[in-house]
Amino acid sequence: MPHDDAKLVSLNCGDCPIRHRAVCARCETDELEELERIKYYRSFEAGQTVIWAGDQMDFVASVVSGIATLTQTLEDGRTQMVGLLLPSDFVGRPGRSRAAYNVIATTDILMCCFRRKPFEDMMEHTPHIAQRLLQMTLDELDAAREWMLLLGRKTAREKIASLLSIVARRNASIQMRASERDMTFDLPLTREAMADYLGLTLETVSRQMSALKRDGVIELQGKRHVRVPDMDRLLLEAGDDSDGGFII
Amino acid sequence: MPHDDAKLVSLNCGDCPIRHRAVCARCETDELEELERIKYYRSFEAGQTVIWAGDQMDFVASVVSGIATLTQTLEDGRTQMVGLLLPSDFVGRPGRSRAAYNVIATTDILMCCFRRKPFEDMMEHTPHIAQRLLQMTLDELDAAREWMLLLGRKTAREKIASLLSIVARRNASIQMRASERDMTFDLPLTREAMADYLGLTLETVSRQMSALKRDGVIELQGKRHVRVPDMDRLLLEAGDDSDGGFII
DNA sequence: CTCTGGGCTTGATCTGGGTCAAATTCTGTC
DNA sequence: GACAGAATTTGACCCAGATCAAGCCCAGAG
Structure with missing residues (x-):
């Protein structure tokens, strides 16, 4: 069983190309070789903006290196940052969502992408991955709620x-x-x-x-x-x- | 496989005691009888406040009937609502969390509780439950982020x-x-x-x-x-x- | 029917943070 | 080592929303 503090992490394993692995942050052992088979990489330059329209994306991704921000905007230009994407953070989701975010690269970014369908299929029979994504998402939700207190009061x-x-x-x-x-x-x-x-x-x-x-x-x-x-x-x-x- | 719009819902099945079931909202069939074995009920009166300290609770719960709000406060009394709990919404989580929320009953509430450990064990071998919780959590995260835009801008x-x-x-x-x-x-x-x-x-x-x-x-x-x-x-x-x- | 208290509205005034504008660093880069 | 442009600071002023203070409405109790 996975440790409480386990995370789905991206690790630079020596030379390029950087490998993306699902490892337990504590025991440091690979758990899922299957991820290797459905992944590919994509890089973005600092300053580049990507409109991430939840239900239209056919992949999910995890930041390997660099920093990006997740923002929402009103049409008149007012913008609100709603998340910070650091290495190992996920963007996109297995499942549908109407929400659209702007992902803005603060630095050059390397992202590890997984095509959505295979990723979802994989989750079906590997409960560990689903549980880790759940834990990560719950942590993000806690952070978002703390931020709501900050923004409102x-x-x-x-x-x-x-x-x-x-x-x-x-x-x-x-x-x-x-x-x-x-x-x-x-x-x-x-x-x-x-x-x-x-x-x-x-x-x-x-x-x-x-x-x-x-x-x-x-x-x-x-x-x-x-x-x-x-x-x-x-x-x-x-x-x-x-x-x-x-x-x- | 579960439908996209499947939800873990609470249903009042006729007379008391109300039954909590994990059903697919679309096909309306029970999927997990196991939930039945580890659940119990708890009710709260309108106006009652419960301090929900994430990592100290030994159960998770789902609202069966009534409305509650999830709020955070600063010590000088400023308060910010960070979520609305409607029937079928979950509070608490499988996993650790430091965050503490006030759950305030707007109406009389009936909650269906699951002791944490058995619930987590069950998730291990029933991927559907984990996936649904993940989907629900992601939806909440989307809503929280939209709310951040509202609060900030x-x-x-x-x-x-x-x-x-x-x-x-x-x-x-x-x-x-x-x-x-x-x-x-x-x-x-x-x-x-x-x-x-x-x-x-x-x-x-x-x-x-x-x-x-x-x-x-x-x-x-x-x-x-x-x-x-x-x-x-x-x-x-x-x-x-x-x-x-x-x-x- | 009247009283009471909680929820709600409205007015007067104040102020934190926005807006607009200008000056002052920093970072390159040629 | 000077110039260009972006990032930052600072000042002057203004306004949306907070604060303080009455008063209103209405449901429930007696």
Whole structure:
């Protein structure tokens, strides 16, 4: 049986062409050679936009390398980022969906694609894959709901602090320094992208970044390099509640 | 193989106790008698709040009857609704999650619960169940993302129009009158609940309802009964784009 | 029939964040 | 090492929606 923290991951196994494998992130063993047979690759340049119309796509894909964003727009141009696609994240789905998203490549992207029908057929007799996709999707749903709280009820300053702490936390898990109070990282987003993520304008983002800097919550070296002297302070600014919650 | 539109539904099969079944919405046949063996019921009164702490719950549940809302709050009391739970909707998940939600009963609720471990075990060898849960979760994710666009980028008037058209559409599918331009329905939410859903205050909700009424977009009989003379007009007000999107 | 309280509306005023505009870095690149 | 263009900052001003405060409507209780 799969581990709780198992993920469907993309791994660069040495030289090109990069191999896509379904592995358990913990035990590191291949589980499904079958994926190998139905996959192909597709790359996109930084800045390129792909309109991902759910029910018209005949494939699903997973990011192998690079960063992309998932956005929705109104016809007058207002745009809202609704997801960040990092290596190993999936886009597209087994099943129908009317929703259409813009997938915008922030960097050059390599995607591993699976033709939909074979992928769905495969899921039929390999419950592990279905369960992992379910777990990944549930995690995304949790993240989306937390973001709804941010979009609906947080102030501009809290929004910025929340975004920074999320980026910091992600870096922390990479650096294995989650317990450190002092953190340093690079922002992978422009001010405009941050604004689209947070439901703000880029001017407001800039102003609040300046305010947080003035108040000593963050330090900036250049525009993108951020140092947080005290993570607890930042989390406080983000307004996230930390109480555990009771059981019924 | 399961149909695309298959759902895991709760059905009231005549007398109490209500039976929970996993059926295909299209072919109407039972697929999994096994669910019967691990389920039990639990009811909640209107107004009751349950703190649903993902990783501490030892069961998952599905709404059999009644309406509940899923909300998140900041410690100072600001609250944001992040989902609506209607009959057949699931809450809780097979797998771990740190997220905690408040489940607030809008009406009296009957829930069908499954103890987590047996439910997860069952998923292992019944791929249909896993696939349906995945499909349901993906649909919820689409809805959450559409809501993020609303929360982040729509004006108060557009938010109200969007909510009304969603409620109208849901009623339409029940009444089988999707093609009608003229629609009538009851709002299942108080002004305050609408506000929490839309990231607004109840005063703004009230004002915008009055404005839509004044402009002839809707008619009100009493506070909760709404008539929409022209759905197209309402959809226009909601600002949703209708263009199909291209394929890459 | 009146009282009460919750849901709702409406008005007056305030303000956070949007809008518009200009100045100031940064990043190349020739 | 200067020029071009994009990213960012900062300022001035404005407005949509929040806040504060009355008052209204109506269903249920007595």
